[in-house]
Every structure is written in structure tokens, then in C-alpha cells.
Amino acid sequence: METTTEVIIVGGGFAGVACARELGRRGIRTLLIDKNSYHQFQPLLYQVAASQIGVSEVTRPLRSIFHRTNTVKVLTAEVASIDVNTHSVTTTDGHTYLGRMLVLANGAEANFFDTPGAQEHGYPLYSVRDATRLGTALVSALNTVNNEPEMEHGVRVVVVGGGPTGVEISGAIAESFRYVIPSYFSPEVAEKCSVHLVDMLPNVLPPFDDKSKAYAVKRLTRMGVKLKLGSGVTQITPGSVTFADGANLPADIVVWAGGLKAGRLIAESGLTLGRGGRVDVQPDLKAPGVEGVYVLGDTANMTDARGDKLPQLGSTAQQAGKWAAKNIAAELTGGSTKPFEYVDKGYMAMIGRGSAVAELGRKRRLVHGPIAFAAWLAVHLVLLSGVRQRATALISWAEDYLTHNRSHVVLGRAD
Ligand SMILES: Cc1cc2nc3c(=O)[nH]c(=O)nc-3n(C[C@H](O)[C@H](O)[C@H](O)COP(=O)(O)OP(=O)(O)OC[C@H]3O[C@@H](n4cnc5c(N)ncnc54)[C@H](O)[C@@H]3O)c2cc1C
Numbered sequence: 503m504e505t506t507t508e509v510i511i512v513g514g515g516f517a518g519v520a521c522a523r524e525l526g527r528r529g530i531r532t533l534l535i536d537k538n539s540y541h542q543f544q545p546l547l548y549q550v551a552a553s554q555i556g557v558s559e560v561t562r563p564l565r566s567i568f569h570r571t572n573t574v575k576v577l578t579a580e581v582a583s584i585d586v587n588t589h590s591v592t593t594t595d596g597h598t599y600l601g602r603m604l605v606l607a608n609g610a611e612a613n614f615f616d617t618p619g620a621q622e623h624g625y626p627l628y629s630v631r632d633a634t635r636l637g638t639a640l641v642s643a644l645n646t647v648n649n650e651p652e653m654e655h656g657v658r659v660v661v662v663g664g665g666p667t668g669v670e671i672s673g674a675i676a677e678s679f680r681y682v683i684p685s686y687f688s689p690e691v692a693e694k695c696s697v698h699l700v701d702m703l704p705n706v707l708p709p710f711d712d713k714s715k716a717y718a719v720k721r722l723t724r725m726g727v728k729l730k731l732g733s734g735v736t737q738i739t740p741g742s743v744t745f746a747d748g749a750n751l752p753a754d755i756v757v758w759a760g761g762l763k764a765g766r767l768i769a770e771s772g773l774t775l776g777r778g779g780r781v782d783v784q785p786d787l788k789a790p791g792v793e794g795v796y797v798l799g800d801t802a803n804m805t806d807a808r809g810d811k812l813p814q815l816g817s818t819a820q821q822a823g824k825w826a827a828k829n830i831a832a833e834l835t836g837g838s839t840k841p842f843e844y845v846d847k848g849y850m851a852m853i854g855r856g857s858a859v860a861e862l863g864r865k866r867r868l869v870h871g872p873i874a875f876a877a878w879l880a881v882h883l884v885l886l887s888g889v890r891q892r893a894t895a896l897i898s899w900a901e902d903y904l905t906h907n908r909s910h911v912v913l914g915r916a917d
Contacts, residue, residue, distance in 0.1 A: 507533045507575070507599065507601050508530050508602050508603065509531070509602065509603045509605060510532075510589065510590075510591055510600075513536060513606070513801075514534055514535075514541050515607060515799060515800075516885065517800075517823040518799075518823060519564070519567060519820075520821070520823030520824045520827070521605055521823035522571075522574050522823075523574075523823075523824075524831075525830065526571035526573050526574040527571075529573050530573060530830070531573050533575050534574055535591065536564055537578070538564075539563055539565070540564060541561065543562075543886060547627055547628075548627060550633035550637060551627060551634075551757075552637070552675050553637050553640070553641065554677075561630055579595060581593055583767070586792045589795065602794065603833070605798060606771070606797045607797075607801065608765060609628075609800045610628065610763060610764055611626075612624075612758055612760075613763035614758065614760070619738035620735070620758055623756055626757075627758075627759060636757060640675070643657040643754050644687060644695075647691050648688070654694075656691055656694025656696065657694075657696075657755065658752050658753050659672075659698070659753070659754070659756075660697075660700060661675075661699045661700070662701075662735050662756060662757065662760045663701060664700075664707065664731065666849075666851035667759040668757070669853060670852050672698075672757075673722060673854040674854070675697050677725060679696075680692065696726075696728065698753075700731070700743070702734030706719060706722070710861060713868055714859040714861060718851070730751065732747075733745040738753075743756055762800065762814065764778060765801075768781060774791065781797040783796075783802045785841035787829065788839065794833070796826045796829070798819060798823055799814075799818070799822060800814050804844075806843070815849075825840075847863065847881050848860060848861045848863050848864075849866075850862075850874060850878045850881065852875070852878055856871065857871060858870070860873075860877040879900050
């Protein structure tokens with residue numbers, strides 16, 4: 503069976519939702535397809551994994567975002583294949599949908615770089631499912647340590663990848679070990695647990711300034727995270743991580759934050775692929791070589807008006823989604839498209855309570871500590887406002903986070 507609409511969007515992440523909202527505002531008939539019935543707020547996934555917040559705080563049903571927009575229809579289905587020439591997508595249940603325009607905004611997936619054992623034994627962190635799976639594994643490992651007091655070691659976590667995701671999740675797990683585990687299990691269990699953050703590069707947070715890197719290292723170390731930098735991971739087995747320099751770290755849980763690539767749909771689309779298996783899009787966000795296909799967010803390598811590469815961030819995806827919708831509206835009415843003008847808000851990463859690093863705006867103004875935390879909050883409130891009418895959840899989370907009020911919201915769900 504085939505269904506026809508004006509625009510088909512694959513993926514209800516930051517890019518897909520922003521695009522659908524703008525198309526809806528203009529009354530353009532749109533079909534938004536996502537394999538999940540909800541939009542997920544990835545910036546706080548690491549807190550779900552560390553059992554500091556619940557799943558409902560990082561998800562919002564896609565239908566509730568569009569329930570007042572008659573021209574946007576939400577379909578919960580997994581897209582199995584796409585045809586960029588006919589602008590059609592086929593879902594795993596065998597339905598085919600045709601559009602005058604096609605928007606690919608289906609995000610990324612973990613890139614294990616063919617590291618032996620990484621896919622089998624590593625825990626990636628890209629989706630709510632990944633976060634709950636990791637959180638469950640952590641709680642289960644803590645229960646084992648708690649139930650077997652004669653065990654010499656506690657839960658040994660190794661986080662692979664010193665980018666923002668790796669820094670954030672290692673900081674959050676170390677905080678849980680420090681503030682939550684002593685009261686939830688016992689101080690003895692907490693003392694035995696450890697977190698290592700490892701990376702092949704000699705430092706953490708590669709895109710950041712040296713001062714931000716030094717700040718992050720200082721804060722992480724103070725929180726009890728041990729760093730092993732400058733040697734790549736060559737193998738992961740059920741109990742250990744092996745490095746290129748011959749070292750070996752015992753590990754009960756390995757978090758894989760080693761990199762991302764565009765997923766299979768893009769790989770099999772026939773589009774020319776660039777860095778990270780993503781599509782090098784034209785300045786107007788269209789895929790080169792085909793008509794009427796836009797590729798956005800984490801599936802695309804996008805550039806700004808000056809030709810500089812744009813980072814894979816929520817705000818980049820959200821702005822690209824809105825911009826693509828305007829270009830689509832222009833195309834549908836016989837107008838011409840415009841090159842994407844990105845408003846650069848900078849880079850930021852949360853290290854722990856009140857500790858964050860931020861490099862704000864195009865000029866990369868450095869701020870650390872509580873000011874960076876506030877900047878993070880401001881930027882992410884804007885992101886969240888794209889999918890929620892009220893951002894109170896994020897504000898109350900921030901209050902609780904700073905005052906240590908919220909410590910064991912969902913810990914224990916592995917039972
Ligand atoms: C752990 C983590 C922390 C992050 N922290 C920050 C941060 O603090 N600040 C920031 O700005 N950015 C952050 N990012 C980056 C940011 O979240 C991404 O750049 C952004 O989500 C990309 O948006 P997107 O719309 O391209 O893709 P996504 O948000 O990933 O959305 C893709 C959507 O496509 C759907 N989909 C995938 N395949 C299919 C299919 N076959 N069929 C149907 N649907 C499909 C998925 O279910 C998903 O809803 C973080 C990312 C991660 C992983």
C-alpha cells in the first residue's frame with residue numbers, strides 16, 4: 503500500500519521535530535516517521551544512565567508535540583529502506599510512503615571502529631534504550647557487590663572516549679558512587695567502586711580550549727575519576743579492556759562513548775558519504791546529486807556560510823530543521839533555497855554538579871563552573887522549548903542537581 507504526502511521526515515529528533523513544526527506552521531502536509539513514539543532529549547541521557555533522573559524527564563510523546571497541528575501526521579514505525587530518487591520510504595511492516603520532498607533526520611549510531619569486543623560488551627549511550635540498559639547493568643552490578651561482601655573489588659566502570667559524552671557520563675557515575683551509593687547501599691560498597699575515563703588522545707574534550715581541558719581534568723580527578731589517556735583501546739572482553747600500549751584494565755562495565763556514525767539507512771541510501779558515513783550536504787542542506795532530498799542533524803556533515811564544519815549538536819540539528827523547512831516551503835511554491843545560516847552558541851559540557859565548561863558563541867568565550875552550568879541550562883532550555891510547552895522539568899532538575907536533593911530517583915529499578 504502506498505500513501506502520498508507533501509513532505510516525509512524520517513526521524514523525530516531535534517532536526518526532524520524542528521522541521522515538522524515549521525512545515526506545520528506553514529500548513530504543509532507532512533508525515534513525521536519515528537521508530538519510537540517519543541522524542542528523546544539526548545543531553546540528559548547520561549543522567550538517566552546514572553539513575554539520577556527518570557525516563558519521563560527526557561522523553562515527550564511525538565503526538566503530543568503535534569496534537570494541535572492538523573497538517574503534521576506522526577507515524578510510529580521503523581523505516582527499513584529509503585529511495586532518494588522517488589522520495590519514498592518503506593517501513594519494516596511493508597508500507598511504502600511517497601512524498602514530494604524527503605527529509606532524512608534519522609540521527610546517528612555508535613561507531614565501534616571495528617574494535618574487537620566493543621559492540622558485544624560495550625554499552626553505547628545514544629538513546630533512551632541505551633541509557634536504561636546501562637543504568638540497569640550498573641544497578642545489577644552494584645547489587646552483586648552488595649550481596650557478596652567478600653568481593654575485593656566493587657563495580658569497575660571504564661568509559662571509553664573523552665569527548666563531552668564520555669566526560670559527562672564518567673562524572674555522573676563517579677558522583678553517584680560518591681553521593682548515592684553510600685546511603686543506598688553502604689559506604690563500603692561505594693569505596694570499592696571505581697571509574698576510569700580512557701582515550702587514545704592525550705587529553706579530554708578535543709574541540710575545547712586547553713584551559714577548559716585542564717579544568718575538566720581537575721574536576722574529574724577531584725570527583726574520583728581516574729584518567730588513562732594517550733593509548734587506544736584494542737580489545738574489550740567481558741572482564742577487561744586492553745590498550746595499544748599493552749596495558750589492561752579490569753572492567754565490569756564498559757561504556758562506549760568512542761564516536762558516532764550515520765546509521766545503516768544512510769549507508770544504503772546510495773547518497774555519497776563523507777566523514778562518519780554522513781552525507782556532505784550542500785549549503786542549503788540538500789543532498790547533492792538528487793532532487794528534493796534534505797539531510798539534517800547527525801546524519802549530515804553541514805557547513806556554515808563561511809564553509810566551516812558544524813558540530814553534531816542539538817542546536818545545530820534544531821536550527822537546520824527549521825531552515826530546511828523554510829527552503830522546502832520555498833521550493834514547493836516555485837521559489838529558491840537559501841544557504842543555512844547557523845547561529846553559533848558554542849560548545850559546552852557538564853562535568854558534575856555546578857561544574858561545567860562552556861565556550862560561548864563564535865568567539866568561544868571561556869567560562870567554567872557555575873556560570874558555565876547556567877549557560878548550559880540556558881542553551882538547553884531553548885532546545886527543550888522546541889518539544890515542550892513548559893521547561894519546568896529542566897529547571898527543577900537543575901535546582902535539585904545543584905542542591906543535591908535529587909540523588910536516588912530511580913536507583914534500584916533492576917530489581
Ligand atoms: C549522550 C549524548 C549527549 C549529548 N549532549 C548534548 C548536549 O549537551 N548539547 C547538545 O547540543 N547536543 C548534545 N548531544 C548531541 C545531540 O543530542 C545530537 O546532535 C542531536 O540529537 C541530533 O539530532 P538529530 O535530530 O539529528 O538526531 P536524533 O536526535 O538522534 O534523532 C534521530 C531520530 O531518528 C529516529 N530514527 C532513527 N532511525 C530510524 C528509523 N530507521 N526509522 C524511524 N526512525 C528512526 C530515532 O528514533 C530518533 O528519534 C548529545 C548526544 C548524545 C548521544
